[in-house]
Amino acid sequence: MRGLKRDIPKPKISINWNSAFFIISLSLLISITILRNWTIEQFAGTLLVCIISIFIPYKDIERYNPPYLKHKKMLFLLGLILLSTVLFGKAAEYLLLNLSRGLGFIPHDTILFGVPIAFGAMLIALLFDPHTAIIFSFTIALLCGIWQNDIDYSFYIFVGSILASFSVIRCKKRHDIIKAGLNVSLANMVTVVIIDLLSDRFYPVELLPSVIFAVASGLSVSAIVSLLLPVLEHVFKVTTDITLLEFVDLDHPLMKKLMIHAPGTYHHSIIVGNLVDAASEEVGVNPLLARVSAYYHDIGKIKMPEYFVENQSSLVNKHDKLMPHLSCMVIISHVKDGLELADEYNLPIPIKSAITEHHGTNLISYFYSKAKEGQTDAPCEEDYRYPGPRPQTRITGLLMIADAVEAASRVLTDPTPSRVNGLIDKIVNQIFLDGQLDECELTLKDIHKIRKRFSYILTSILHKRIEYPGFDFNEKRKKEDTSAPKSSDTDKKSSAKDKAKRESNKPMDESGSNAFKS
Secondary structure, eight states: OTTOOOOOOOOOOOOOHHHHHHHHHHHHHHHHHHOOSOOHHHHHHHHHHHHHHHHHHHHHHHHHOTHHHHSHHHHHHHHHHHHHHHHHHHHHHHHHHHHHHHHSSOOHHHHHTTOOTTHHHHHHHHHSOHHHHHHHHHHHHHHHHHHHTOHHHHHHHHHHHHHHHHHTTTOOSTHHHHHHHHHHHHHHHHHHHHHHHHTTOOOHHHHHHHHHHHHHHHHHHHHHHHHHHHHHHHHHTOOOHHHHHHHHOTTSHHHHHHHHHOHHHHHHHHHHHHHHHHHHHHHTOOHHHHHHHHHHTTGGGGSSGGGSGGGOOSSOOGGGGSOHHHHHHHHHHHHHHHHHHHHHTTOOHHHHHHHHHSSTTOBOHHHHHHHHTTOSSOOOGGGGBOOOOOOOSHHHHHHHHHHHHHHHGGGOSSOOHHHHHHHHHHHHHHHHHTTTTTTSOOOHHHHHHHHHHHHHHHHHHTOOOOOOTTOOTTHHHHHHHHHSOOOOHHHHHHHHHHHHHHHHTSOOOTTOGGGGOO
16 A cells, blocks of 8 residues: 555575684685695685585585584584595695606506595594585585596596495494495496596506506595594594494493393383384484483483382382472482483483483473372472473484383283273373474374384283293282172272272372373
């Protein structure tokens, strides 16, 4: 309408000056390293190409892996590996060039096939993820092509780097790196043959030195990665699958301590580990990290195991002598105690996140309900909730569901498949409606897959067995039932009330499993 001004917000262009400084500084260092002719035109052109080449992976990380940008050390590590790869390639070229001059019969183009550039992409795949390694392979191949002014060499580096990234996706042991190096050697050999065919100079005599250097490059990649990986893991506190293998071992001192002092919690953690491992592939998370997180998520119960129902061997419940709020504080304290033990035993950061996030901000319903009994004013609900944070990743969200499901499954007296499915549905719905999964990346499709896998695993674990011939393990219970005097209907009603009262006063685990009884 005329006469009316419409306040249309103007688009704001936000510039992250820290990121811009990082990109320009890294581009400047790389351009100085690969520059061959020291002229203003060459320097300006090389610098602009480097800025564009580095800006592309930066935007890709910003889109697909934003946590790397939040943790500045990871961004610094990425830039350090990129710069170190170029510097190492330059140093290797210098050494091999002097070797060729000393021998006198090896051409420069052949020598370049021996430069182990692919180690950078392999490190990125191990320390970051395969997607980032692919973008890194593209960037380093482009930079190497500018460095040597040769598109064939760019193709050679790209193929070797890509295969180096793919070869360590399932790297579980140190010797898997050697196998990956052999794969890189094979890829380099094939690429050298292709380059010779495209250049119309395919002569077996001249091809042999190139193949030898290509094979040596792949083997050198394995050696360099094997030396640098433990150093980078320790300095930057990065957790790889190779590191996780040290913690999945049940002979770890902390797991032994859990088994001795809190055997019920130990057994619970093993079952939860099986659950998350079975569902992790379905939702696209690392199964090894999920299992290790499940093993150590309740280690804080080591300090006061007798306050948790799975570790109580007698009918005496220590919470009977405590006020509900004090009992709640004791239950919540196992998260803080777990973090202290994690620091003491140098557990990786993802495991520490699992310890703090696997309960989220869940309500400890048993003690909250107990605190409301006989009071006119309801207690503050926030005082009976875990401090959080809520699960931030798929793994911790999966762990939260598995932890609650395993704990609640212990109350099933007749674990038929339908009852197990009903129990899982109740727990998942409760967690979902409480908003505990709002901050992680689990989708409804993922939750459906988790339900299906958990149902299959729990039904198998809680299966019935046939009675052994000649053994009647329920004989004592039968005698007690037959010897008990018959009671009237009133007595039956009172006994049913007493039974319900005793059932409601059962000691609960820290997740408040009684809220999910079927």
